[in-house]
Amino acid sequence: MTGCMLGKTVLPQYNALLPKRVFLFILLIVSFSGMAACQPIQSLLMENRESMLSFTIEKNSQIIQGSCPKGSTVQQALEQAAITYSVQDIITPSLAETVSENMVIKIITVTYEETKSQKIIPFASQTIRNETLPEGETYMIQSGQNGIEEITTRSAFHDGVQVSQSISNRSIIKESIPEILMIGVQAEHAPIQIPGKIIYISNGSAWLMQGTTRDRTPLVTTGDLDGRVLDLSSNGEWLLFSRITKDDEINSLWMLHITDWEAKPISLRVSNVIHFAAWLPGDTLRFLFSTVTPQESAPGWKADNNLELQVVSESGMIMSKETLVESNEEGLYHWWGTDFLLSADGRTLAYANSDSIGLIDRLTGEKNRLITILPYEKTRSDWAWIPGLSWSTNEKSLLFAFHGDISGVIQSYNPTEFHLGLYDLEKSQSKKIQNETGLFSYPVSSPAFEDSSSYVAFLQAITPSESENSRYRIMIMNADGLDPKTVFPLEGSGYITPQKVCWAPVHLKNDAWISFIYQGNLWLVNPFTGIYNQITIDQSITDFIWE
Template sequence: MKVRFGASLLLALFLWGCQPAASPAGPKSSITVQWDSQTTTFTTARATVRDVLQDLGIQLGTLDRVVPGELAMLSDGLLVKVTRVVEVLETETVELPFEKQVVRNEGLAAGGSRLLQTGVNGSEEITWRVVQEDGILASRAVLRRTVLVAPVPEIVMVSAQTNFTVIPIEGTLAYLSAGNAWIVRTDSGQRRPLTTSGDLDGRVFQLAPDAQRILYTRRLTGTDAFNSLWTLSTTDTAAVPVDLAVRNVLWAGWSPQAGSTLAYSTGEPRSAAPGWQANNDLYLLGLPEPDKKPAKPQLLLAASSGGVYGWYGRRYAWAPDGRSVAYAAADSIGIVDVADPQAVTQRVLAQFVPFQTYSDWAWVPEPDWSADGNFLYAALHAPAVGLELAEDSPAFDVAALAADGSLRVNLVAQSGMWAAPVLAAAASLDRPVAYLQAINPLQSVNSGYRLMLMDRDGSNRSALYPVAGEAGLLPQLPAWSPAGGMLAFIDGGDLWVIEIASRVAQQLTGDGQTSSPSWVP
């Protein structure tokens, strides 16, 4: 036992002797700290700014700022400054002044004006982000704005009458201006409004073949439908517009052989762009007898998905004999035989790769018939011109398609996507095909266009309007005069006509809100 006790004592003494000697205290630094309107100077042996703050019992908020930072090492004479940062949100309600809008209308007498809508101020809630440092404002910035009550603009209608040269007008020329239908007969000085509601949406706007009636669509608000189909006499100044009880119309057109019969296609309203989902259907409808209920529509084509980009819908065009209707989709053009409404057939004339727009719209051709009904003309999406994918090809060609499917001829290469050839009803013309030629054909989606003429086979092409160097036209469908001696078109929002033989163009309107010319005998 004595031996064991002695050995343990020796071991303990050895281990105690091996412990390191206590290190001497570190050097002390004189530090000044400023916080909460206080300043203190003292000497400390602590190592970091954080240590000093802890010794003084200074607690930091989430946004508080310390200079130098908390992990900075102390040095003699160091100044440590604590800045208290407070962020608050403040709201205020301010008045939103109404804007003043001026609408030009040729229906008012020269120099006249009319208040259409009284302006009303609105209100807006502004949320401010306010930052204070040590109780002093450092910054104040707008975080968000919320409109509480939208202002109502003041709308004043002023006269847009301008003394343009009066020229003879063959047949009846109709056009849209500021949401209303207008017609011109005899000469350009004799024009009058057919409607005054200001809600025509321009999706459908067409004179009947005998010019006795006009077909149009009106915008609807506060309902589940986006528009409605109407017709109105163009000869009876006391006539009342007739609601055809058809809603959500994407296309409608008169039968060329029966002025009291029309066809139409519909869609379904959608909250997302473009605002509808096409049904790709087709109905036949006869006008109601006076004081009678509208006739029941006859289904020609049942609703369908419509193929690629079918959600956007199809374009249609009646054949001159009224026995068939051409259709155009994003990937094909064909014919619907409606001679027997009980046995409707459909056949494809041409297929092409649909154009990828990378947006909420789809490109669909605008077909038109030759006067004899043997050919369809349209701009078609062409193959790639470089290394791009087929659906990204920027090229579009004007083509003629035989109605019996026996022939397809490309007439104009790289015309642009909005070329939309329009054929004159007069079969005797030398150059009965009018179309738009893109000034930048490989960027035709946003290009300006020139109005062109050509023969049925694509020969004898020439530019009609505007002259070289002037700004091009926007995409549109020009309208031939009944005898084919003139074309009506839109330039700068105004209606113009140009005489084919002399190439002289004449402006007819000056309100800058005109569109959709329709011209019949």
């Protein structure tokens, strides 16, 4: 009984203590579990701290501390630190470089500032010597005016401090106008009668000589004619010429009504004409031209080798435009260009480039290659040799210069082998008519004279083996190439530089003259009498025509 009673008394007490013990046991287990769980978290925190890199940013006198994960680039570090910068800022180390511990990243803020200023362009002074005025007499034919240039200066700043300054742009607000003085000089030569009109360029201005060599009239006195184009219309009233231009153009075409003394030059709105421009015969103002494309490398252009026709009114209004030959790259040295020569009736053009000669039908644009020319391959890289070309007097033949064999297919390295040839248009045959004339023989056919004879003037190199740099003598020969003789100089000195001479527009041998430039002056020589005259003394003539 007692044992039974004892059992009853103890059991309730045990049952009351059991929950507390279980709770303590569970708490103990949880505590141990928590302590065990804290170890990985602390390790991760330590690992994260060890994988981060500290860096310092210096910008605009400010110091900014930051951190980034290992392996980050400077660019990523700046992005993480929310630092802004521009592409022109100077950042060291570079954006692509990997960040290292305690790296110092320096940012220099770069800014630019532009200012504009104006500069006076002093006008130039030009002097024109005029043999029609008494010696020492001076006239102001154009007052000089200063120009204005606007200069844009760009300054660079590093963190607000100027570090450099340079001119970023120049623009002409007002062109300067040259002062032009006309000074009289003593005439040293008696005047002689001349047929037709001689128009010449002296000091960049155009002059007309008509009636006698003393009667001279200024036509264009701007001082900017370049002599690339100079042609008189068939009625003798309109002058076609080229003027130097600025900016991106080489030159531009103009016309002038020379029989109207109050007329002013008229722009034809055509630019970059180097090799050819000429009036077509007739009363309508029609002209042909070929253009080039300007470029910075030598020779300053790339030829288009095209042929254009333009019709204008007397006021310069463009009435019509037509392309006869499209731009092309025909010829070995096509970049240099093509020379053209118009027939008397204006229907046909002869052309010459570095390796061929042919004809172009102006009405159809059809091109017919006639002659193969052996190119001259020893010239300097900035120019190419184009063979001299001329119609015969009756225009049934072409006179031309050629290198090596007249077939144009046999290679020659002999510097003396530059000759004159004649191509018969009716027989389609070529033949050599003069030997060793030099690169720049420039044949020119005479008018038909009273006895139905005709001649060819040409140049012959004094030193055929060095004809590229040689001076030349003036020769004439019969139309078939026979009986060559020297015309100038007769005494064996005073040779001329390469040029195309002109025949006077007459049909009597006694009145015949060949005109040419010698030492900057115009000279006339009668090839049949041997009489020659110097007709100018200003020593500044660069080009002329006689029509």
